Amino acid sequence: MVRVLVITGAGVSAESGIPTFRGKDGYWRNLDPIKLATPEAFARDPELVWQWYRERRQRIRDAQPNAAHEAIARLGQRTDEFLLVTQNVDDLHERAGLAKTETVQIHGDIFVTKCSRCDFKQRDYRSSVAAANYGTAIEQEEMRGNGVPRCTKCDALLRPGVVWFGEPLPARETERVEHYLQRDSCRVVIVAGTTATFGYIIDWALRASRRGGELIEVNPEETPLSRFATRLVRKPAAVALPRIVDQMIN
Ligand code: OAD
Helix, strand or coil: CCEEEEEECCHHHHCCCCCCCCCCCCHHHHCCHHHHCCHHHHHHCHHHHHHHHHHHHHHHHHCCCCHHHHHHHHHHHHCCEEEEEECCCCCHHHHCCCCHHHEEECCEEEEEEEECCCCCEEECCCCHHHHHHHCCHHHHHHHCCCCCCECCCCCCEEEEEECCCCCCCCHHHHHHHHHHHHHCCCCEEEEECCCCCCHHHHHHHHHHCCCCCEEEEECCCCCCCHHHCCEEECCCHHHHHHHHHHHHHC
16 A cells, blocks of 8 residues: 655746745745735735735746646556645646645645635636636736725635745644544655745654655755655756656556
């Protein structure tokens, strides 16, 4: 019985043309996360925050999954028990064919728009063609770039459905990860394209591989997780992952 956990970060989408956060062309090299990705930033200047998220949505819509996303989707389809925990808010894992039931987006979903006050939540159409033809009122408004959308239920400001600095991780998603880890350990854990900045990423990787499972890190650079890895692959994800997956499923 092969049980696998894959954890991904921005590096996996880098080769689809989506900037990372901390890399040399990363968002946080030129932009201040405090001004764009905190509840305080949204309270101060919601229009600026929305503008940044709209630009990112559009960039993601225009992007295509790369060989790394495809390899992970293939692995998901070919393993007995599989979970992907991604820190990415894009939908490229999904568009590569990985089932939503096998995916946890631990930092949220950029295509979700939710109310900053009540429980209203909706997921917008993703492809630019679908958005242009059938987009929801909110999405249409966003595409025209008009201000900040408001909740149709309670009139509070709507916000992107992502986790900002200083906010807790979404409870349901965290539970799904915990449940997967508690049920059994994994034979293989792959951590790809993340600086592993957050303690929970390292914790999950170590707990999942606790009973002698392989811990493979795919990252051109060293991270705090590197010293725990049983195998280091210092190559871009779109090169490394297809090879690793081929070895695992053949
Ligand atoms: P980072 O930008 O911190 O790290 C990207 C990692 O990908 C780095 O370790 C790079 O060395 C590596 N990398 C770059 N290109 C790669 C490639 N082609 N193949 C493989 N690896 C490559 O991104 P994350 O670790 O995902 O949070 O960042 C974690 C979180 O911090 C994000 O989810 C976001 C950010 O603030 C929230 O928005 C809550």
